[in-house]
Amino acid sequence: MTRVRDLSEEQILERIVPLLPRGSATLLGPGDDAAVLAAPDGRFVVSTDVLVEDRHFRTRWSTGYDVGRRAAAQNLADIAAMGARPTALVTSLVVPGDTELDWVTGLAIGLADGCAPVGAGAVGGDLSGGPFLVVSITVHGDLEGRPPVLRSGARPGDVVAHAGVRGWSAAGLALLEAGLVRTPLSTAPLEVTDGVLLEDAWERLVAAYLRPDPPLAAGVSAAQAGATAMLDLSDGLLRDAGRIARASGVRLDLDAGAFAKDRDALHSAARAVAAATGLGDPGWGPGTADIDGLVGRWVWGGGEDHGLLATFPAGTELPAGWTAVGRVQAVGEAGPAVTIGGEAPADQPGWDHFRA
Amino acid sequence: MTRVRDLSEEQILERIVPLLPRGSATLLGPGDDAAVLAAPDGRFVVSTDVLVEDRHFRTRWSTGYDVGRRAAAQNLADIAAMGARPTALVTSLVVPGDTELDWVTGLAIGLADGCAPVGAGAVGGDLSGGPFLVVSITVHGDLEGRPPVLRSGARPGDVVAHAGVRGWSAAGLALLEAGLVRTPLSTAPLEVTDGVLLEDAWERLVAAYLRPDPPLAAGVSAAQAGATAMLDLSDGLLRDAGRIARASGVRLDLDAGAFAKDRDALHSAARAVAAATGLGDPGWGPGTADIDGLVGRWVWGGGEDHGLLATFPAGTELPAGWTAVGRVQAVGEAGPAVTIGGEAPADQPGWDHFRA
Missing domain, CATH: 3.90.650.10 (PurM-like C-terminal domain)
Incomplete structure (x- = not known):
């Protein structure tokens, strides 16, 4: 059984990156200092959400795949809630060295499956060791020329x-x-x-x-x-x-x-x-x-x-x-x-x- | 001395958000499901970096302010390395309940000071409890019509x-x-x-x-x-x-x-x-x-x-x-x-x- 501490950061990324969807708005994907995304109407929507082990998930119930699906879903929902179409996300992952590599690749597959319904890409991230699991995602969306739908627009009679x-x-x-x-x-x-x-x-x-x-x-x-x-x-x-x-x-x-x-x-x-x-x-x-x-x-x-x-x-x-x-x-x-x-x-x- | 567990998440955000710079590219700041940023040339650059307590900083050496400055700096540097002008960042913060509130507000001031030289905004984030400190930042930039400067363009004689x-x-x-x-x-x-x-x-x-x-x-x-x-x-x-x-x-x-x-x-x-x-x-x-x-x-x-x-x-x-x-x-x-x-x-x- 391979654990993440058995591999270098670059070796882990070599396993993860091919599992991630590119997304149709991605002009430059992972591998450089930053990714480049299209924002066709000259604006983009951005939101971030963090999942912490034993706060937002427990590994005895959730597989890596589950956590990936969940992290994608709750971030993508914030973009949908603005009336925008999700385009791409980036992920910061803190993972203990004794975590099984399969847990991490499962998370990548879960992210990919969570993105699939809207065709969003997973365009980059950061990976660090640490004493417990943290998955922080930032997600972006395209308003397609519409104004964002805010929380503040409800009117009596609606x-x-x-x-x-x-x-x-x-x-x-x-x-x-x-x-x-x-x-x-x-x-x-x-x-x-x-x-x-x-x-x-x-x-x-x-x-x-x-x-x-x-x-x-x-x-x-x-x-x-x-x-x-x-x-x-x-x-x-x-x-x-x-x-x-x-x-x-x-x-x-x-x-x-x-x-x-x-x-x-x-x-x-x-x-x-x-x-x-x-x-x-x-x-x-x-x-x-x-x-x-x-x-x-x-x-x-x-x-x-x-x-x-x-x-x-x-x-x-x-x-x-x-x-x-x-x-x-x-x-x-x-x-x-x-x-x-x-x-x-x-x-x-x-x-x-x-x-x- | 106020600790974060003494306040609700909303009360903590009420202290933090006013400390953060808006940024000139920010069309909608914190407070809704997502922020809206300008991307004048129809593209934007995005990168993410995570700082983990006892891996990337130690609280006996680094104040919250230091960690905020550092987190901003190393993220903004990734945008600069693409030849882009940093526009705005979002922050996910995992913080133990016994952390002093001053540490968290110090972090916000550090983020603000780190953003100030380039006029970048701090437009949103997420806050969670957890057993140790994690600061995950995603930063965005504007290529101003230029192609991104990649790692792959060096030519013999340069x-x-x-x-x-x-x-x-x-x-x-x-x-x-x-x-x-x-x-x-x-x-x-x-x-x-x-x-x-x-x-x-x-x-x-x-x-x-x-x-x-x-x-x-x-x-x-x-x-x-x-x-x-x-x-x-x-x-x-x-x-x-x-x-x-x-x-x-x-x-x-x-x-x-x-x-x-x-x-x-x-x-x-x-x-x-x-x-x-x-x-x-x-x-x-x-x-x-x-x-x-x-x-x-x-x-x-x-x-x-x-x-x-x-x-x-x-x-x-x-x-x-x-x-x-x-x-x-x-x-x-x-x-x-x-x-x-x-x-x-x-x-x-x-x-x-x-x-x-």
Whole structure:
């Protein structure tokens, strides 16, 4: 088994670089001091996101491939959320010397597969040793002549719409934490609680956590359809909806029933998690006393789904993949930035990297 | 004393973002899912570099400010080495919860000061907790209509030229390792060996290590003057010269005396380091048996000076800041990629992140 410390940096790069997609916007790829990318309309969009071992992934659950897919996906989603088409990313990787080379090449393949749906390139990076794994990605996109879709453009009367999954990632994490789904990297066989068998639905939820599949094309189509505001849902639906509300100076009133689409799969997972953990707290705060409550916490408070939330002028025909989930309202002097069916939601935790 | 774990991510960003320069190419700064940058000629240059605690810096020597300056400098140097003008950078920061907030704000000020000479912006980033410090920067630049200056364009007969310092960073690191220069973050008074006093020259060498000051303007001026190849000197002069040689299919013959400019300051440091360490090995391999040898290792093998090495057509009037240091020769079937005064150099260590 080859470990990264057995090879020089240049030897490792020789294994990685051929696995990476060039991308159609790449004028000069890896190998020089910098890459050169096309920016046909004279502007480009840029965003960066970092994944830290044991904060954003655990190697006992995530393969290198999973981490690559996830790192690509959550970065590409930030570009989509501006209404831009992702063009290329660069990667900084910190990797302990005893990491298997296969983990690193798997990460490269995961990056490539994450980029494939939008044809983005992986055009360079940096590699360093270190005591734990860190994957930092910076991603670029092309606005194709359109203005960027900011968080601040929502206006009273707009429709609130959603694309992507809701609550899946939090449910998948809870299933993993409860030991209910086996991952490739589990070192010991997981116990199957009460004889419950793996179900396809659970594996889909876990996959949504390990390697999210954001609705990247929906970002561009929303911009083309005239979206007034948009963001990537990374920290939980209510918390991120609040960001649009505050940036725009409005209130977002969400329909209580709009997110019930996956009720069956989420309830199946919630029942199993509650049984496996004795209805204890699977990481979403105290008071998860019933199944509906647990599902509600996943859907409204769960992070890292990487769907898109946007607002559109009333009467807009929503593009494929988008579902209307609420309305933008004028906000008074006070009151919550986000309501559910006109009511202030119960307090929901949101992800904070220093407090979670 | 405020530590980062005492604040939420948003509260920390509220302290950092106002410290960062906007930059003249920034169309949309921090606060949305992504930033928007101008790319007036329809292309942009991008590079990324990561700094890892205890690999690339040590908090007992480097303040947050130092690390910010250094991170900016070495990233900006990669853009300069393409002949481009740096426009903006984004930063991913991994920071343990017990880090002082002042360290993080110091880093932001260091980034800002590092960007100031070229007017680059700091337009966004990501912040995560983690068990040790990691600073990952991605930097962008504008080619202003020129072709990028690659490593592969050197031709026999070209002049080899250098801009920046040579050996200073390695000498500075050796002075720190020998305990001969006091830094702001030293937790105990350093012993001054044999009553040797601090000298300005030594502090300049240490500063070159802690917060390098690359010749950024020399990158653009070299491109304007018709440089045929160029790179940033990060891994040691001989090793990086070899990269131009191999990429271009030529040999670089360097003048033995061309790098003697700082002989006095480097010899002063080398004598002190040798005395303090009993002529032992300060990190540059065995056999450092004499002062000239130690200085030679710093100049020819020392990394992280972040000067620029370029080739120009014979007869080119070198721009300000550039010194001719050798000639490009045709390379035969075999033989070294780099020679010094026509001779193959003694084996020199180069920086490898998994072997150093």
